[in-house]
Amino acid sequence: MTLMKSFLGAAAAVALTSGAALADPAIIFDLGGKFDKSFNEAAYNGAERWAAETGGSYRDVELQSDAQREQALRAFAEKGFNPIVMAGFSFGSALETVAADYPDTKFAIIDMVTPAPNVRSVVFNEHEGSFLAGVMAAMASEGDTVSFVGGMDIPLISKFACGYAQGVKSVKPDANVIVNMTGTTPAAWNDPVKGGELTKAQIGQGSEVVYAAAGGTGLGVLQTAKDEGILAIGVDSNQNYLQPGSMLTSMVKRVDNAVYEAFTAGEDLEAGIFVMGLANDGVGVAMDEYNADLVTPEMLAAVEDAKAKIISGEIVVHDYMSDESCPAY
Template identity: 75%
Template sequence: MTLMTKFLGAAASLALTAGAALADPALIYDLGGKYDKSFNEAAFNGAEAYASETGGAYKDIELQSEAQREQALRRFAEAGFNPVVTTGFSMSAPIASVAADYPDTKFVTIDGFVNPEEHPNVLSILFSEHEGSYLVGMMAAMASKSGTVGFVGGMDIPLIRKFACGYAQGVKAVNPDATVISNMTGTTPAAWNDPVKGSELTKAQISQGADVVYAAAGGTGLGVLQTAADENILSVGVDSNQNYLHPGKVLTSMLKRVDVAVKDAMEQGPDLQTGVMVLGLAENGVGYAMDENNEALVSDEMKTAVEDAKAKIIAGEIAVHDYSTDDSCPALSF
């Protein structure tokens, strides 16, 4: 039984015994807002699925500044919401500052890490983004006619380098001679919400020969996907299924099941199991999107190759390098 299966099973059994007496959960979105069509929106969709399927209610807030992080955590905890679910690595430090003051409140950091020994009421949910990125990298290399593909990241942090590194490894597994062009949008949180800069970087990569560009940049990625469609090249979406944004122009999307993580945490309520959870291909925590919007772009040969690689990654026969383990990337220079 996989970790995700166990998690889902525990959530389902707890949901059945929950009852109306339990406190409502709360959700704090990272900067960029809940309608970013990417990471935050995946969290929103998970919360909406929780409400729809259980009949429960939840409270949410969109942060406008860094200063609001700790303030929002304390406000929700003092109001009795439980658990308080957060998105983005930047919530780790604020949660570590707040958690001990509210020992009966469960906190969740998605993409962040809080030491479970120091803060036993916190669940850190991490994803193996490098594994999913490897698969979409393979697809990009197989779809490319020029042998040059691109990557546009948001904020230049180890997490986003993890996406880029896995992607480049997947590209070069298909075509060792391929060129991978990588650019980051910036070094501050504003990098997550700058579609104009995303468009500029995409045009620059196209001028260097890129005919498939993967965006891992939150709201900035919308500018990447739009420009790729306008310039008649392919793009790869991220986090949520973004294939529908430009049907026939988005090769696939690297799915990061933030929606499932949020929904399951909310269903567990105050009985949430804390600690550290890592969700990869084996747990269906990451993957790639196929639907009517991209089916004509992905050949049977491509699907067979990617599914074979997926099975080998799960079995340990293919090792995808995780940038966050040693701050290095054999397949790409930053």
């Protein structure tokens, strides 16, 4: 039984307090669970790394519905966990309310800016890492069509898609980048069947490489790409191992570092906005034994060149969230 299921019942207080030391950190995972092999799992890996290195303990919760966000935050804050980390932008409104009620508790939210004196907001330059993935997709495809499958249709996911499209078109200006989102509710993060269906439709339109930024839904995308004989690009965690031989790369987002650093800071967690991008290894593309045969020296050189130019400012990757537009579409 998960902790969340326990404290949603009558034994809530007991479930949270048993064995809990004051000021242990805590983390709340978003919908899809901590073993989604993507965003949540990256956060989990950061917490586990902290525990392994320090011998410390922490508590976690896997949400079952949106309605539990504020309840989970309050339960942890009430019992003295500090800091409390949230994996996902959807905690924004609940955190804004709860942070004000617990000024002595430090909070860290990933993928959302919540202005409060006791909140660290960690955001990523996903568009920069996605640009590099786009460069690789364009170079790996024989034709001019590649694609993208997003999870929930929100500006944050369009930020991935737009950066990817810009990277593709930096190599092939006339390329066709097909972009589909899975849905408009949080269920879009955990629908691998729909992800597979969208991928098949994109392949029918000529896609040779598909990039998935869709949480658990992405697992269906990667599986379908493997089954249908095209290349895929994973996201957040390094997903290259999931489908060896068909994974071109993964756009790694170091959510693990964000969690690890917050846990390490503990009650001394510094509030404010922290940006993780190419310049501080917050994002990047994964290279390992699982994609070594697919990545040419020319691709590696192009990625390193683009990375250096983005960091120097010579290449400016448009941030979709700045104005909700994409010049590459």
